[in-house]
Amino acid sequence: MNERNQTLKLPFAASKKIVATALEKYIQESLSEPAEVLKQKTPEAIAEALKVKAIFEKGFENTEQLQAFITTYLENTNHLKNPRYMGHQVAVPQDLSGIPDWIHGTINNPSSLYEMGPAGATLEGFMINWMLDQLGWFKGSDLSDFSRLSENGSGILTHGGSIANMTALSAARAAIAPEAWEEGSPKDLVVMGPSTSHYSIVRALSIMGMGKKSFIPVPVDENEVILTHALEEVYAQIKKEGKRVMAVVANACATSTGLFDPLDEMASFCKKHQLWYHVDGAHGAVALLSKRHKNLVQGIEQADSVIWDAHKMLRVPALCTAVLFKNQKHMWNSFHQKGSYVFHENEVVGMDSMPFTVECTKSALGTKLFWSFALEGEEAMVKFIENSFQQARDLYEFLNTHQDFHCPYPPQSNILCFQYKPEELDDQQQLALRYELINSGEFYITSCVVQGKRYLRTVLMNPLSTLEDYRELSKAIEKHAEKYVTL
Numbered sequence: 001m002n003e004r005n006q007t008l009k010l011p012f013a014a015s016k017k018i019v020a021t022a023l024e025k026y027i028q029e030s031l032s033e034p035a036e037v038l039k040q041k042t043p044e045a046i047a048e049a050l051k052v053k054a055i056f057e058k059g060f061e062n063t064e065q066l067q068a069f070i071t072t073y074l075e076n077t078n079h080l081k082n083p084r085y086m087g088h089q090v091a092v093p094q095d096l097s098g099i100p101d102w103i104h105g106t107i108n109n110p111s112s113l114y115e116m117g118p119a120g121a122t123l124e125g126f127m128i129n130w131m132l133d134q135l136g137w138f139k140g141s142d143l144s145d146f147s148r149l150s151e152n153g154s155g156i157l158t159h160g161g162s163i164a165n166m167t168a169l170s171a172a173r174a175a176i177a178p179e180a181w182e183e184g185s186p187k188d189l190v191v192m193g194p195s196t197s198h199y200s201i202v203r204a205l206s207i208m209g210m211g212k213k214s215f216i217p218v219p220v221d222e223n224e225v226i227l228t229h230a231l232e233e234v235y236a237q238i239k240k241e242g243k244r245v246m247a248v249v250a251n252a253c254a255t256s257t258g259l260f261d262p263l264d265e266m267a268s269f270c271k272k273h274q275l276w277y278h279v280d281g282a283h284g285a286v287a288l289l290s291k292r293h294k295n296l297v298q299g300i301e302q303a304d305s306v307i308w309d310a311h312k313m314l315r316v317p318a319l320c321t322a323v324l325f326k327n328q329k330h331m332w333n334s335f336h337q338k339g340s341y342v343f344h345e346n347e348v349v350g351m352d353s354m355p356f357t358v359e360c361t362k363s364a365l366g367t368k369l370f371w372s373f374a375l376e377g378e379e380a381m382v383k384f385i386e387n388s389f390q391q392a393r394d395l396y397e398f399l400n401t402h403q404d405f406h407c408p409y410p411p412q413s414n415i416l417c418f419q420y421k422p423e424e425l426d427d428q429q430q431l432a433l434r435y436e437l438i439n440s441g442e443f444y445i446t447s448c449v450v451q452g453k454r455y456l457r458t459v460l461m462n463p464l465s466t467l468e469d470y471r472e473l474s475k476a477i478e479k480h481a482e483k484y485v486t487l
């Protein structure tokens, strides 16, 4: 390091070694038994252990302090790398997935303006072309062709599915009511979708000034899959009330159950009535990559817009989501706004994604997504997806051999809901079981309500979870439930 860096108390080479060693130890410990997935302490205790105040005021004094801080920090984390992590739809990254975040943190090249981060913007362009190709919306012959053929779809990466949903809905509104950008939302616009649509849909509509009530829920079945036969009825009622449908939303898959709406039937409905079709594929769009599971998303290619979270099933550390449009013109129109300092009229080298995102500055998201593939290749990614779907199937089959466990449906993805002794344990007790389990550090699972009933919920994100872990999970649940079960 040259003289300019001499004021730093932490030398680069020694610090990087400390971080790498600590992370390596973290990975090894997460895999060795009996490792706790999560041991929650109070924020006060964590702040004290981290010596937050002193470090904040004076900065790290030396590398020993850095080492102590990192060790304590890692101790107080949720260990997603532990095979008994079966909780949220958050990727368990590959061991070297953090490298792009480190590079980005060092160079800070936001990729929304090409000239601010040409390499990152290029990788975003490449990955968008790849995703469009999966949908059949890329018509070129080379994914490195960034010329945007007019027959191609288009897309951008955003920080998360919630922003991506809002971006897609903004484009849908621009298509049906272009005047909305200047004059505000017309009052007669509504959006239809399964009553179990992710809350980010309603949230987006509220933020867009359309109000929560502009979401018209379509009934779902007992496992929260949309009842397609109800679409016509709901639509007729909307028309009767003199409203216009801005978009129809489908779940691929539903957040709670991991089950897919019948996308092709919904596509036919949208085609018949010429309605904007938006597929929320935050979790399940990855089924596109697997010959075995592609049928689950049949019809997705007929959508006008799709969102796809890479930080769920493509192993990318949070956050990274794609919002994709079949007709590229729809993306150009989503946000009619200009900032004179960024959106130049003249031709510039490369491509800027800034005009098409809610965000102004954004991280080098394309680099993170590209890296996920660069570490193991495309085939390994497909294997990972198929394995995780199989893991949920294995857990389902295992739990079905126990009469005390009730799984309401065979899983379609890697999400599985179940109850323990539903005739004896009420909703509160099912939930209490989840807290006992996570507080013990033995497992990390989640919980959700499906059609008014409380379930335990597992999302099999860790490729190392096996039958042995499912066996131990059932034993742990039985053990913690003992106090609730009447003899």
Ligand SMILES: Cc1ncc(COP(=O)(O)O)c(C=O)c1O
Pocket: 089, 159, 160, 161, 162, 163, 165, 198, 200, 251, 252, 253, 254, 255, 280, 281, 282, 283, 309, 321
């Ligand atoms: C179906 C669906 N849509 C959207 C989202 C929101 O995505 P994000 O958490 O990336 O904002 C989620 C998150 O779980 C989801 O399951």
